[in-house]
Amino acid sequence: MNTARSRGRNVWVEFSSAPGQIQGGLCAANSLTKAQFLDMLYVVFSAPGGFKTRLYASSSPITATHETLEHGRYILTPHISGERVCVSDERFFPRTLSLSTTLRDRAFRDQVRRRDQKCVISGESNLEVHLDRWVGFEAAHVFPLALDNIFISMGYTQLITHNDPPGVNSPQNGLLLDSKIHRLWDDYSLAVNPHNGYQVQAFMPGAWKFHGNILDTACRQPNDSLGILDALLRWHYEQAVLCNMRGAGEPSFEFDFPPGTDMMGEIRQGPRPEERMEAELFNRLYGFSNERLSGLESEAEVI
Known part of the structure; x- marks a missing residue:
């Protein structure tokens, strides 16, 4: 299946055991580093003894440096002869726009607003905080409301320490975002890797300008009981990697339904x-x- 995500790719991935067969890829920002690329590969692919990655025209494997990744075709080869590189079977969860509709959502929204007071990805401050106006700013869930049962089954409720409101609606599962960035977030067009200095990873051209931004510290103060949880950011990041890099990528959903639309x-x-x-x-x-x-x-x- 061809998807918009795969049509926009400028980086492709093959296995040395299956030359010519595209196993995945990425619509990479120009500033994507080799280290960032390798981190994403390890989410999607694996081999018992590990694997090395090289550009098709090169014989030397790339290493985890801050050098910019060259666009092109990359070959994954297992370190141990006779082993095979495999594609992750980790489940991907499609999501829809996470807009608040209940009283508990409202409490979530208000607490995230008070904590962040800005878009924590772009860094743009809300200059109307003192007026309690939030035009263009939205409280986004990291782990979506629609997957509340999955949130519980994965044990994330045990990590939540601020339970007012509880569970998936805790502000520890929320970020204040620009309304457009909120949609990019829910579409998995961008994510934040907490294991790489909280850097923003962009996966589609509409998010490239945010690639490499650092998640604002407003939402992650060490002693703040409302602070975002790294485990939830990492879950969203890995879902975004699977969504965009595995196989042909996952389809993007349409969210613009004008009045009268079926x-x-x-x-x-x-x-x-x-x-x-x-x-x-x-x-x-x-x-x-x-x-x-x-x-x-x-x-x-x-x-």
Whole structure:
């Protein structure tokens, strides 16, 4: 399957064991470093004894440096003869726009606003904080509301220490973002790698100008009980890597539905309609009782 993510690529990945077969790739920013590229490769690919990576026209493997990565085709070769490089089978979770709709969401929003007071990716401050106006700024969830059950099953609730509001709606799972950057965030067009100095990683041209930015310290003060959790940032980062780099990449969803548009019809005709419908359902109905939600899930299956 060809996707918009794969059509925009300027870096491609092959295995030495399967020459000519594209296993993945990236729409890399011009400032992407070799170290950043290798970190992403280790999310998507693996070999029991590790692997080395070289540019197709070179015999020397690249190393984890701050040198800019050359665009082109890269070959992965296992360190140990006879082994094979494998593609990760880690599950990817599609997400929809995480916009607040309930009272608990409102508490989440207000606490994230008070903590950050700026877009923590672009660094742009809200000059109208004293007026309590937040035009163009939105509180975004790192781990999406629609995946609340996954959030629990993965044990992230045990990491949350500020539970007012609880769990996935804790401000420890939130960032204040420019409204456009919020959409790039939810589309996995950019992410933050907490294991690389909190640098922003861009995956699509619309996010390139933010590549290499450092996540503002407003949201990650060491002694702040509301501070963002590194584990959640890393989860989002790894999901973004899988979304953009594995195989042909994941499809991008349409979110612009003008009044009168057959939203359900467009979703059915679009990519991954079942997963998209499920994500939309859980995002809109988060906070309903489990009994009511179960009934609506059954209705969605009929649709």
